Amino acid sequence: MGWLWGDSTASAQPNDAYSKLDPALRDFLDKESPLKYEGPSKPKASPDAASNEFRSQLGWTEPAPTTEQASTTPAVPPESLYQDGRYAHLWKNYRPRAEIEAASQTEADKLRSVIAAYNDRRAAIGRAAVENCVMEQLAERECWESGNLRDMMNMCRGPNRQFMRCYTMQSRFLKALGYLGLERSEEEEERIQMHADRLYHEMLARETAAEEARKSGLEVPVLPPLISRESATAALGADSAYAQAEKRTEELGSSSGLRLADYTPERQEQIKKQLASLNTREERELEMQLIAAERRAQLEIAERIQERFAEERKSRADRRERGRESVGDTIKRMWGWDNDGGQK
Structure with a gap:
């Protein structure tokens, strides 16, 4: 009489309609149905249930993000120690310090930064030259600490001259090569x-x-120049600062060698006196190479300064179009700074 009174298993599973059927009817359905009835599905435990329970024990009200939420959550910046998305809401308005400083810099600040970077590079040249002349520096130090009486009376002039010449020439070579x-x-x-x-x-x-050739009465051999485009590019690379300086010189229509016409009259006189003070032809050729190479290295800083002046002129023009021209902008415009980058 299961059809009339039902089955005792119905009370065990009140939400299962299949269990309320007569056993004979359930057998018939099992035989005729191609799919087997597995009973009501039990709720599966969430993979984040343990983590959510742990977070609730610690007093964290927010549940752990699911896989779908984690995929849509924006990644935190690399400055964060937690790259899995934690504390992303604290990093959403984060801006790097360099970006903030660049946005807040004025035209004068940008110009000062270029000059400061140039001065830093000059200081770095001094440190690199000392590193290259460490043996000469040690020789001078040993002379002062344990030299003989003759060296002490001469104030260690020999080792001091060797160190100073090494330091000077190394610095000039570094400048010429784009340091x-x-x-x-x-x-x-x-x-x-x-x-x-x-x-x-x-x-x-x-x-x-x-x-040695002069002492032996022989002719001094003619050697290729120490600094040439081919040798320097092969040693430093096609994308090096030296190669870029050479390219910049060509774009400006100037010669890569020493040409007195590229300098002011005062500088021309200085170069002539500097070359006349040298004794040998090799020294004069090397001096001309270094002067020309240093000029190519200085073109980069001059180009950067011109770029800053161009940006300043553009900013002043934009402020004038928007009706926000300042008193300083008006004075510079009246003095003709908008035409030639800051010089009347």
Whole structure:
């Protein structure tokens, strides 16, 4: 009489209509139905149930993000210690310090930053030159600490001259090879420093060979220049600061060698006196190469300053069009700064 009174298992599963059927009817349905009835599905535990329970125990009211939520949650910036999305709401308005400083800089600040970067590069040249002349510096120090009486009476003049000449020539080689460049990697800095040291020791070897040839009454051999585009590019790379300076010189229509017409009359007189003070032809040729290479290195800083002046003129023009011209903008416009980058 299960049809009339039902089955005792119905009370165990009140929400299961299948269990309320007569056993004979359930057998018939099991035989005739292609799909087997598995009973009511039990709620599956969420994979985040344990983490949510742990968070609730710690007093965190927000549940752990699910997989779908994690995929839509914006990634936190790399400055965050938690790259899995935690505390993303604290980082949503984050801006790097460099970006904030760049946005808040005025035209004068940008110009000062270029000059400050140039001064930093000059200081870095001094440190790199001392590193390349460490052996000469140690020789001078040993002379002062444990030198003989003659060296002490001469104030260690010999080792001091060797160190000062090494420091001066290494600095000039570094400048000529593009160490003053504002955008360089550490690898390029190391290549420039190593190549400058190599050029200095090659210069010393050439001087020794020339002196021995003169003592022997032989003709001094004519050697290729120490600094050339082919050798420097091969040692530093096609994308190095030296190669960029050479390219910039060509774009400006100037010669890569020393040309007195590119300098002011005062500077021309200084160069002539500087070359006349040298004794040998090799020294004069090297001096001309270094002067020309230093000029190419200085073109980058001049170009950066002109870019800053152009940006300042554009900003002043934009403020004038919007009717927000300041008193300083008016004075600069009256003095003709909008025509030639700041010089009347």
